[in-house]
Amino acid sequence: MKVIKVSDLKAGNRFSKPVYIDQENILLPPNVPLKQKEIDRLIRWGIETVTTEGDLLSEDSSADKSTKVALANILKAPLHQQFLKTYTTLLEGMQAVQSTVKERQSIDTTSIDKIVDTLIKVLKDKREEFVQYIFFENTGESTFAQNALHCATLSTLIGMQMGILQHKLFPLTTGALLHDVGMLRIPESIVEKQGKLDPKEAQTIKVHPIYSYTIIKKELNYSDEVAIVALQHHERWDGQGYPKGLSGKQIHLYARIVSVADAYEAMISKRPYRNSMIGYQAMKSLLSDNGRRFDPDVLKIFIQSMGIYPLGSIVLLSDSSIGSVIETNPESPLRPKVKILIDPKGVPVEGASAEVIDLEVEKKVFIVKAVDPATLGS
Incomplete structure (x- = not known):
């Protein structure tokens, strides 16, 4: 686990793995740009370091781009x-x-x-x-x-x-x-x-x-x-x-x-x-x-x-996987069923091997954010 000083963080930083405030609380999901207000909040709370097992991604990270392209190709499939x-x-x-x-x-x-x-x-x-x-x-x-x-x-x-x-x-x-x-x-x-x-x-x-x-x-x-x-x-x-x-x-x-x-x-x-x-x-x-x-x-x-995340929505999950919402949950709109398209290691998953996660059952996993398909493959 790498320790990063908050003073070294910059707005726009992205990491290949989640960034943690402590053992239980995620500051930043993978591949998501850090916002200045999040840095300011850490300073206000007196937090001096955060940890991650990932690497700092450059603007043109080939790994990040390849994941985007792979996902875009899956979504274009019939x-x-x-x-x-x-x-x-x-x-x-x-x-x-x-x-x-x-x-x-x-x-x-x-x-x-x-x-x-x-x-x-x-x-x-x-x-x-x-x-x-x-x-x-x-x-x-x-x-x-x-x-x-x-x-x-x-x-x-x-x-x-x-x-x-x-x-x-x-x-x-x-x-x-x-x-x-x-x-x-x-x-x-x-x-x-x-x-x-x-x-x-x-x-x-x-x-x-x-x-x-x-x-x-x-x-x-x-x-x-x-x-x-x-x-x-x-x-x-x-x-x-x-x-x-x-x-x-x-x-x-x-x-x-x-x-x-x-x-x-x-x-x-x-x-x-x-x-x-x-x-x-x-x-x-x-x-x-x-x-x-x-x-x-x-x-x-x-x-x-x-659902809050409508059918077909592409979502980033807290375990770093990316999936598509395939079934809504009327009783718990924030916890639909999600078909995994990219696994936590960044590997595309297609066909019958694709796992379906019911977020109402898998309580440890949650949706971090919705992903705009228009940004994929670019």
Whole structure:
């Protein structure tokens, strides 16, 4: 064990193994940059030395880079190719629906119903695997059709977690799938504008829930239970939303569900004008809402369903291994099941040999932090 003087530590230092304050308390996990505030804290506490079995890593550490590249390669592998066909079929179906609406052609809603039925079935049978596929393996800049499909997926998950019966899930999933269809009637110059909208443009955007309601109700002939989702999904729990300024339970339950799903989906999706958040960051943002925008009960159920570290999240564990969250734990959101991708020695693990750790059982191991996949392999 090497002893390092606190006076020799510098902000940005990274070590190949954990750095300890004493035998039980970790100061710094491996490969994580030391922050100046952590050094200041040690000085304030009167701690003069720390210990580690690792080495100080340089900025261009080849070992660190090789681990990153190995992990990136594992994550690019077709872990869930069985879902590619299903996802592609759903996406192409949604693209066709949106194209027809945009061109103001008559629509056979059978195609929409088929998308909804397929989505509910796959989430009922293979929830974890499908969610991990669409929110992690399917990366890149998101399209309008993807946003609709992903929002419908999340909304359906919330509905299932709430115990909504399958025949009642249909209007929820349909409403979520079509919630932003009115945006297709907004001029593209406004929708695709990357700069700040002027007051007139902002007001035009705020009309889209009404357009969506009209399309769903009058053109597609769906029930008011479906259309109301689109009309109310921008209403806020505190009454500061639009178009009617409704508050609390004046807002339909399904619209309250879609509001949470839509916000999360927007944060984790890449846009032309900004990068996406990782799931953990998006969850932290939702948790800070404090009953302003979202129904607290719906938000709680969403977090129970997805976890603080959502399905597919890449996490660094306290034993120096790196893994992917494959199953959430509603009773203990900070302790999901994790599939190991890189073992504690930095060796990539693939296929059937990959260990799965249930952090609720393995109490000595815990998540140190979420890892942004965008930083891997660079």
